[in-house]
Amino acid sequence: MTGNYQLDQRGWAREPERLRALENACDPQTTAVLNRLGVGPGWRCLEVGAGAGSIAAWLADTVTPGGTVHAVDLDTTLLDQLARPALTVERLDITTTELPTHAFDLVHARCLLEHLHDPAAAVHRMVAALRPGGWLVLETFDMLWDQLPAWPTHPVSGQDAVTPVYRAFLEHLPAVDRHGGRSLIEHLYTHRLDNIGGQLHADLADLHGASRWLRLNVERFHAELLASGALSVDQLDRFYAFHDQPEAWITPPLQVSVWGRHPQD
Ligand SMILES: C[S@@+](CC[C@H](N)C(=O)[O-])C[C@H]1O[C@@H](n2cnc3c(N)ncnc32)[C@H](O)[C@@H]1O
Structure with missing residues (x-):
């Protein structure tokens, strides 16, 4: 079907x-x-x-x-x-x-x-x-606001590891209305x-809830996001590294x- x-x-x-x-x-x-x-x-x-x-x-x-x-x-x-x-x-x-x-x-x-x-x-x-x-x-x-790390000074959670990836996800896969x-x-x-x-x-949003769901949405479209030229392998790796640690709190x-x-x- x-x-x-x-x-x-x-x-x-x-x-x-x-x-x-x-x-x-x-x-x-x-x-x-x-x-x-x-x-x-x-x-x-x-x-x-x-x-x-x-x-x-x-x-x-x-x-x-x-x-x-x-x-x-x-x-x-x-x-x-x-x-x-x-x-x-x-x-x-x-x-x-x-x-x-x-x-x-x-x-x-x-x-x-x-x-x-x-x-x-x-x-x-x-x-x-x-x-x-x-x-x-x-x-x-x-998505009333950007998805931002809720602990911006955390060593792995620099804002640039998170927000640009979500923005690119929404921009290059526009089928879903944000x-x-x-x-x-x-x-x-x-x-x-x-x-x-x-x-x-x-x-x-934490590791078990919306943060994990959003990470998996990005991972599912990893190849498309790279092919679009919007994101680099390094950016996506840093995004995954952020989301795979217990302090992966973001504004949901x-x-x-x-x-x-x-x-x-
Ligand atoms: C994002 S998931 C949400 C699942 C669930 N409602 C929840 O919130 O936990 C979307 C679900 O809708 C189903 N779906 C998508 N298009 C559908 C359609 N045309 N008819 C029936 N189900 C559909 C998908 O298979 C998927 O299980």
């Missing part, structure tokens, strides 16, 4: 590690938002672009007893390993596959829309899948959802979460 996934990373040997670092960075805010909306036993949930599945698993545990979670992704290799009675997994492309209509109390998608050529069409499908009163929750990052987070709320108004809200969050992108409720008839 080719699917519709810009910056497709499926099949890369370190993709599971990259997805898990993303989960380490994002899950605390995601679960806080879902708790705030009252997700609990009996809810029927759809997790779109479920990745390595930490939120699908959390939802499956949270909606039990009585609830269900349907987790979908272009690649279900990691999801298939999550055995939960409440959880079903399906391999599908959200840009081409119809979903059940009026079926879910919650539809959640994190770090997905910015990868799609036509995010609005995907949101349209997600909204149609909500039952009246059901919640749509969309999340992604917004300000995707601030585009999310518009979708909720387009679909006239009720009870619209949102939350921003950022923990300083902001995690943006927005939510809205399908109007009750």
Whole structure:
């Protein structure tokens, strides 16, 4: 399946590690938002672009007893390993596959829309899948500021080892919108959802969370970045050296979460 996934990373040997670092960075805010909306036993949930599945698993545990979670992704290799009675997994492309209509109390998608050529069409499908009163929750990052070492005087963390690499990554691989987070709320108004809200969050990024995820994003596109002429081998080596030490704290992108409720008839 080719699917519709810009910056497709499926099949890369370190993709599971990259997805898990993303989960380490994002899950605390995601679960806080879902708790705030009252997700609990009996809810029927759809997790779109479920990745390595930490939120699908959390939802499956949270909606039990009585609830269900349907987790979908272009690649279900990691999801298939999550055995939960409440959880079903399906391999599908959200840009081409119809979903059940009026079926879910919650539809959640994190770090997905910015990868799609036509995010609005995907949101349209997600909204149609909500039952009246059901919640749509969309999340992604917004690189409101540069990624900087949070300990600039540290011997390995000179700013020039970090910021130029992230800038080159965003400039030469422009398929991902660095300000995707601030585009999310518009979708909720387009679909006239009720009870619209949102939350921003950022923990300083560390070796296990966003810092690792960002390092792996760069590593995945190492050859392309060298070929672009934007970065040298030495710059990339210093970038990796910084990120591989325990003090690899950086200022992270902001995690943006927005939510809205399908109007009750
Ligand atoms: C950046 S990862 C985010 C994973 C997960 N949502 C998370 O935040 O931890 C993007 C995920 O979306 C999936 N994906 C990309 N395009 C898709 C599409 N057209 N239909 C379904 N899933 C898609 C990818 O396979 C990948 O698992």
